[in-house]
Amino acid sequence: MSRISGVLDGLRAKQRKALIPYITAGDPHPRLTVGFMHALVQAGADIIELGVPFSDPMADGPVIQLACERALVHRTSLRQVIGMVAEFRRTDARTPVVLMGYLNPIESMGLERFAQAAREAGVDGVLVVDLAVEEAPEFSPVLSQAGLDCIFLLAPTSPPARIAAAAKLASGYLYYVSLKGVTGAATLDVASVAAKVAEIRGITRIPVAVGFGIRDAQSASAVAAVSDGVIVGSALVAEIERHQNEPERLAGLLRDKLAPMRAAMDAGAVG
Amino acid sequence: MNVPPDYSAFPDTRGHFGPYGGRFVSETLMEPLRRLEEAYLRLRKDPAFLAELDDDLKHYVGRPSPLYHARRLTQAWGGAQIWLKREDLNHTGAHKVNNTVGQALLAKHLGKTRIIAETGAGQHGVASATIAARLGLKCVVYMGIEDVERQSPNVYRMKLLGAQVVPVTSGTRTLKDALNEAMRDWVTNVDDTFYVIGTVAGPHPYPMLVRDFNSVVGRELIWQTRDQIGRLPDLLTACVGGGSNAIGMFHPLLPFPDVRMVGVEAGGDGIETGRHAAPLTAGKPGVLHGNRTYVMADEDGQIIGTHSVSAGLDYPGVGPEHAWLKDVGRVEYTSVTDDEALAAFHELARAEGIIPALESSHALAYAKKVAPGMASDRHIVVNLSGRGDKDIFTIAKREGISLT
Numbered sequence: 001m002s003r004i005s006g007v008l009d010g011l012r013a014k015q016r017k018a019l020i021p022y023i024t025a026g027d028p029h030p031r032l033t034v035g036f037m038h039a040l041v042q043a044g045a046d047i048i049e050l051g052v053p054f055s056d057p058m059a060d061g062p063v064i065q066l067a068c069e070r071a072l073v074h075r076t077s078l079r080q081v082i083g084m085v086a087e088f089r090r091t092d093a094r095t096p097v098v099l100m101g102y103l104n105p106i107e108s109m110g111l112e113r114f115a116q117a118a119r120e121a122g123v124d125g126v127l128v129v130d131l132a133v134e135e136a137p138e139f140s141p142v143l144s145q146a147g148l149d150c151i152f153l154l155a156p157t158s159p160p161a162r163i164a165a166a167a168k169l170a171s172g173y174l175y176y177v178s179l180k181g182v183t184g185a186a187t188l189d190v191a192s193v194a195a196k197v198a199e200i201r202g203i204t205r206i207p208v209a210v211g212f213g214i215r216d217a218q219s220a221s222a223v224a225a226v227s228d229g230v231i232v233g234s235a236l237v238a239e240i241e242r243h244q245n246e247p248e249r250l251a252g253l254l255r256d257k258l259a260p261m262r263a264a265m266d267a268g269a270v271g
Numbered sequence: 272m273n274v275p276p277d278y279s280a281f282p283d284t285r286g287h288f289g290p291y292g293g294r295f296v297s298e299t300l301m302e303p304l305r306r307l308e309e310a311y312l313r314l315r316k317d318p319a320f321l322a323e324l325d326d327d328l329k330h331y332v333g334r335p336s337p338l339y340h341a342r343r344l345t346q347a348w349g350g351a352q353i354w355l356k357r358e359d360l361n362h363t364g365a366h367k368v369n370n371t372v373g374q375a376l377l378a379k380h381l382g383k384t385r386i387i388a389e390t391g392a393g394q395h396g397v398a399s400a401t402i403a404a405r406l407g408l409k410c411v412v413y414m415g416i417e418d419v420e421r422q423s424p425n426v427y428r429m430k431l432l433g434a435q436v437v438p439v440t441s442g443t444r445t446l447k448d449a450l451n452e453a454m455r456d457w458v459t460n461v462d463d464t465f466y467v468i469g470t471v472a473g474p475h476p477y478p479m480l481v482r483d484f485n486s487v488v489g490r491e492l493i494w495q496t497r498d499q500i501g502r503l504p505d506l507l508t509a510c511v512g513g514g515s516n517a518i519g520m521f522h523p524l525l526p527f528p529d530v531r532m533v534g535v536e537a538g539g540d541g542i543e544t545g546r547h548a549a550p551l552t553a554g555k556p557g558v559l560h561g562n563r564t565y566v567m568a569d570e571d572g573q574i575i576g577t578h579s580v581s582a583g584l585d586y587p588g589v590g591p592e593h594a595w596l597k598d599v600g601r602v603e604y605t606s607v608t609d610d611e612a613l614a615a616f617h618e619l620a621r622a623e624g625i626i627p628a629l630e631s632s633h634a635l636a637y638a639k640k641v642a643p644g645m646a647s648d649r650h651i652v653v654n655l656s657g658r659g660d661k662d663i664f665t666i667a668k669r670e671g672i673s674l675t
Contacts, residue, residue: 055573056447056559058454059297065441065451077571103295103558108572130295130558134285155299157461162302180299181459 003124004096004149004172007046008207008228017265018173018229019044019220020209021236021258022100024051024067025084026076028244032251034087039251040236041095044262049127049231052081052101059129061184063234066241078105078114082121089122098125098151098172111139115146125149125172133165140169153177156196160203167204175231176200178212178223184234188213194226217264224265232261276599278525281592286475289598291591294474296454296561303461308476310381315483320380327372328487331405332362334369336488338495338652343622351645353638354504355655356492356520359627365657366485366516367398371467373484375402378465385409385460388467389453391418391446391512392583392630393425394657395469400434410434413452415445418582425661443576446586450560470513471590474561478590485519492652493523500650506641508533509654510633511551511604512584514593516656521602522592531603534593535637537579538606548577550589551597551604564591580609580665581629583657611636613666616659628657629665 001009011018021040025033037048053071057064078101085097099118106114106128118126126148131139133152140150149172154163156179166174178193197208210223211231223230239257243249281288286308294304314320328334337360341353358366371388378386386408390396396412403410412429416438419426429436442448450473457466471478471485496504507524509517511534524530539547547553550565557566559574567575567587579585596602607615612629615636620626627635634653642651659666667674 055442055575056451058451058560059299059458061455062441069442072573075571079571104566104568104574105572107557108568108570129297130561132294132296132298132301134301135293135295153298155297155301157299157302159302162298166298177297177299180461182455 002147002149002172004047007096008173011046012228017224017227018046018209019258019262019265020047020049020229020231021045022049022051022231022233023236023240024053024064024071025081026053026071026074027067027237027240028070029247030074030076030080030084032247033084035251036254037088038092039255040258041092043255043258045095045258046229047096047098049098049100049233050081050085052078052099052105054102054105057102059182061182061234063184063238063241067237070244078109082117082123085123086121096124097122098127099123100127100129102130103128111142115142115148119146119148123148125151127151127153127175129153133162133169136169144171151175154200156180156192160199163200163203167206170206173207173209173228174200174204176208176210176227178210181212183212186213188219190222190226193223197227217260220261221264221268225268230265232258275528275601278522281595282475282479286479288592288595290556291563291594292475292478293563294561295558295563296474297458299458300461300474304474304476311377311476311480314377314380320376324373324376327376328369332368332372333360334487335491335495336360338492338499340499341623344619347618347622348639348642350643350647351505351649351651352647353642354650354652355625356488356652358488358516358654358656359625359631359658363394363398363401364660365394365398365628366488366519367395367469368401369487369519370469370481370484370515371395371398371402374465374467374480375406375408378408379406381465383463383465385411385464386467387411387413387453387456387464388469389413389446389449390469391449391585392581393418393422393429393661394583396434396436397425397428397432399467400429400432403434404432411456412436413439413449413456415439415443415449417444418446421665422582422661423664446582447574470515471518471592472513472560472562472564472588478562478592481515482518482522482592485515486522488516488519488654489521489523492520496652503527503530504650504652506531506533506651508535508634508637508651510535510584510630510656511589511593512537512548512586512630513588514590516654518590518592520654525601532601533637534602534604535633536604536606537581537584537633538608539578541608542606546578547606548579548585548587549606550587551593552606556594559588562591564588564594580612580669581633583628583630584633605637607633607636615639616666625655626659627655628659629662631656
């Protein structure tokens with residue numbers, strides 16, 4: 001069983017929900033990223049999504065777009081990001097790490113070489129934002145054979161046939177995009193999320209984590225109540241943006257931002 | 272013996288041109304794209320839709336555009352006869368309107384009330400704003416702030432037409448970033464919004480439908496050259512940024528093996544300087560803006576900034592069908608530098624009284640290179656894809672002349 005499935009099964013047994021923070025690797029500086037990852041774990045992260053910066057992050061909003069630009073000022077490369085995971089693994093063998101990014105840097109490195117290096121570094125899953133199931137049949141098996149989980153996105157616009165197709169190639173969890181829009185968008189309609197997650201659960205048993213639009217303890221606990229986990233990205237990255245010139249404070253600020261979400265989700269699970 | 276492919280059979284049902292094309296976008300857009308494809312495949316066989324499109328092309332755009340024999344230019348350069356396909360005479364001054372008229376009709380048939388577009392030189396933005404005004408659709412145009420500055424007349428034109436122009440400050444602040452921003456708008460407003468992509472790139476079905484709408488150029492060329500020359504021409508040439516004017520001219524003639532075709536990319540300061548916009552000449556296959564194609568990227572797979580004097584060619588990707596036509600060898604691709612394009616720009620203005628767009632000047636510059644080596648009974652058709660009024664400020668600035 002993969003590290004991701006192990007963690008999600010364990011949470012399910014305890015009737016708890018997964019908290020999955022996202023940060024962009026290399027933002028605001030590559031030497032800070034591993035420290036941030038540990039801080040997120042201390043604040044209650046179950047899985048970490050680590051963004052691989054890309055010059056043209058088409059599906060991301062302004063917050064993550066700027067994070068990519070800050071990371072690319074230091075030429076943070078896919079190889080370096082994999083190296084950060086290896087460094088993180090020296091002191092954390094437990095928390096799964098998912099690389100999230102766009103296809104071109106992976107293809108540029110070479111898919112098989114990437115899969116091998118990621119696996120050796122201790123990466124657990126890969127989510128390629130601009131790779132939907134139609135283009136994935138040549139891609140996913142290479143990752144699966146290297147022991148990496150393939151995380152796919154589902155959206156409000158995904159009809160049942162697409163959900164089934166994604167579930168067939170996916171492992172670990174499915175990432176449900178809570179709204180039509182880019183990362184960091186404003187409005188989140190919990191009732192419609194609940195309905196769609198229920199629809200997905202009617203089609204597959206793979207856990208469903210929900211992202212886009214979760215910014216605080218209240219929205220985290222509301223979404224956790226109707227899904228298997230919440231993904232928090234832009235709210236954390238905005239914190240980095242705001243305090244990018246105070247690097248020594250950032251790990252603490254990330255912890256302070258994430259911990260109340262953990263608390264609210266766990267309180268929700270009990271109550 | 273190699274049997275040439277049936278070019279009309281591409282893209283395949285998955286939107287692929289050989290290994291290129293496809294649909295590389297986030298999940299939210301996959302179903303809307305599938306629906307768009309379905310609607311387009313239905314409408315392109317619908318006599319009522321086609322009649323409406325033909326009527327617009329004739330009475331609103333002013334088609335057919337003339338095929339003009341540039342006799343003085345031919346004399347000046349020597350060798351092959353130079354013909355110009357006068358897309359610059361279309362309403363709004365470029366080939367772009369062939370596509371926007373078609374896509375706007377699609378939008379109307381799909382019940383969308385708002386269209387969005389990205390633009391580089393501003394020609395596609397103007398063409399989109401124009402048709403939006405005529406159909407009473409709301410129109411938002413995304414434009415890199417660097418292009419907003421160097422193409423200010425077109426920005427004003429779009430505003431006069433009632434469009435909202437949104438300057439894009441992310442990334443390299445040019446066409447590629449405008450495209451990212453338009454895609455973000457679309458994913459957010461996909462219910463009421465139609466994204467009018469301006470070139471033969473992007474996710475399937477865009478490369479196909481933009482090609483089809485622009486193919487009116489090549490279809491006219493077949494009967495025009497038979498009427499005026501008595502046969503098909505020997506060489507077609509067109510500039511290639513995303514490649515919509517080139518594919519529009521080339522595609523209907525692909526099945527005629529005696530017609531040679533050359534796409535001309537922006538060589539900028541020269542390929543060897545790295546400051547250019549020539550992915551087919553100096554790039555490698557990758558994935559950008561929803562399709563697999565040749566892109567300009569660094570060794571980490573990051574898309575790199577491009578350079579061209581012409582905003583409309585300043586793009587690090589290229590339509591996937593061009594990538595495939597290059598690989599199968601049916602179309603040749605080359606580049607000319609900023610300086611060569613500018614020289615051709617001036618020569619056409621002086622010899623024929625036609626001020627060409629800087630984009631189209633690249634194709635002219637290539638014709639100038641090869642015409643002298645061809646016999647005078649050979650015929651070259653240059654796609655004069657746009658007029659140059661929009662570029663006079665850029666050229667004046669480059670030549671140290673103040674217009675204010």
